[in-house]
Amino acid sequence: MGMFTELGILYARYRPERMMEHLKIFWSRLNIPKVIVACEEAHLWTELVFLYVHYDEYDNAAITMMKHSPEAWEHGAFKEVVVKVSNLEIYYKALRFYLDEQPMLLNDLLTVLVTRIDHNRVVQMFQKSDNIPLIKNYLMSVQSVNNLAVNTAYHELMIEEEDYEGLRRSVDTNTNFDNMILAGRLERHELLEFRRIAAHLYKRNKKWRQSMTLSKQDRLYKDAMETAADSKDGSVAEELLQYFVESGNKECFAACLYICYDLVRPDVVLELAWRHGLTDFSMPYMVQFMREYVEKVDKLEKAHEERVEKEKKERSTTEGTTILGPGGLGNTMMITAGPGMVVPQATGMVMPQGTGMNMGYGQQGGFGF
Template sequence: MFTELSVLYAKYRPEKLMEHLKLFWQRVNIPKVIKAAEQAHLWSELVFLYIVYDEPDNAALAMMERLGDWDHDQFKKVVVKVANMEIAYRAVSFYLARQPNLLPDLLAALTPRLDHGRVVKILQTEDHLPLAKPYLIATQKLNLAVVNEAYNDLLIEEEDHVTLRSSLETYDQYDAIKLAKRLENHELLEFRRIAALLYRLNGLWEESLALAKADRLWRDALETAAASKEVSVAEELAGYFVSIGNKDAFAAILYVCFELVRPDFVEEMSWRFGLSDYSMPYKLQLQRDQSTKIAALEKEVKELRTKTAEKEPDNEPSSLMGSGLGQRLMIGGPTGGPPFMGNGMPNGGMMAQPTGFY
């Protein structure tokens, strides 16, 4: 009875069908009523029946294809349950075309189930990447290359160099060399500094120093030389500072790269270009370090000698009695012959016969 009444409502009194279904949907033959609602083009009722019949895939498709009045909250609850993820990706494209302002909320609901690379590709194809900025920020914690690169591209477009530097230093999955080549000719100085940073982080010292020299960013150059841990890089930069007459920077590199520049190199530069006043702090510190090392070495040698002396055995000669305590001495005969044996006679007790008496 409830099923037939639903069919009649769909045909003759469609305005009463939704109220009837909300009250008695558990007592009707839902597939039959679905067919009747579809024939009568009652899309809201059709979606309701799909939802209560636990068919989220059909409900989501019906909402995207047929509903005029959009209920975002209802669709969001339905689309997160779909079994076929193609419907979810179709929903992303649908929102880009019909509900762009609601796209971030939809992506936030679908994030755990989405293939982020595919979503980013859809957004880039439609040229609507800025709409998904909250989604990119939320998913960047996964440190995926496709998400990082998309977010970095968006920050470059927005000229947000502060956030871009933070992103590059925090998440390392991206093509650093490609990005550095893109930024090294950027019109803004801060982006060229980021390019130098990327070269430094990837061990390309010459490229990083070349950008720093071109923009006269001496601090960045000093940090690159110190990060290289290479004598040749530090001394080449020191020679460059001398060649351009930047004495202060020469003194700075002797401080920053103290362990990398060689003393003979510093002496030569000081002598040839009159930089004794600028290199004197380096020389004094070098002498102090050498004195400290020599003092520590002398202390170590002294302690080692003390420990060695304590472990050495007593070398004084021991007395005969002292060495034979607890042992019987084997004393030889008066003429150095064999020892007495048995009854005190030599040669086992057999005395030699005298000759010439008999």
């Protein structure tokens, strides 16, 4: 070991071009700490990284590669080293290093670090430097964790890029973000689709009237009707119906009656139609309502008749049981002649013997004693 070690030191001092070959062949026979010192003195950074890696000094290897990147850094080797470091701060130093020197490789580095880093800290780091667009792929890949910082940063990026489809997918898939803050920002956006997402967020958070107001402003009447129907609130639906009447939108009046059929009251519909000349537009609703009303009455009548018939049967069964059943006449025990009793032929009356009384009919049919 001493010979190979001293030879390596001599190569480092006088033949640096042969040093790497020597290390690759004989690294297992070297006193690595001594050769590391020689490489540092000779500024052989690539060789120094090689020795650190084979001596399991991954932290020093990663730091050396970042400090002396023109000579020692190589992307593939760095990814293999950085995942083995023990000091977690090196992860964030590596991200800063890539941000400064290799920004296009950031997402590739984040891919191997995604299970080891704190997403909140990463997002905060790139927000401070205003470089969120550089980590777009990373944000998309970690959205499944439903992290507040990640979702918020991704939404900001989608708004900046005017990608309303990506934003709509995100708000429908992930829930960990401030709905009201995002909706408040989007309702003032110049693009219609972003204002539509704001109305969708208000609806999802049961802010029915705010959602309907946005939809009415943008003439998205179908969205307004669906919001009213989802609210399950008759007053909300009738308020929208009144709006269509006042704005003279007869077709939407009829469509709202269809979508909010279960919420609007028929007397309100009939009054609005009569007062504003919308009878033709309300007639389909009224026909359907009358049809269902008649069916309900028929069902109630049938149920009433069945109940009356059932009660009759139960009453007749109960009465039969009372007369002939237990305790009724059918089971009443008759008094019969017991032993020692005399039954007179004429009357069938039972008389006890030995009572000392001579009872019988007189000549005129009365009792005689």
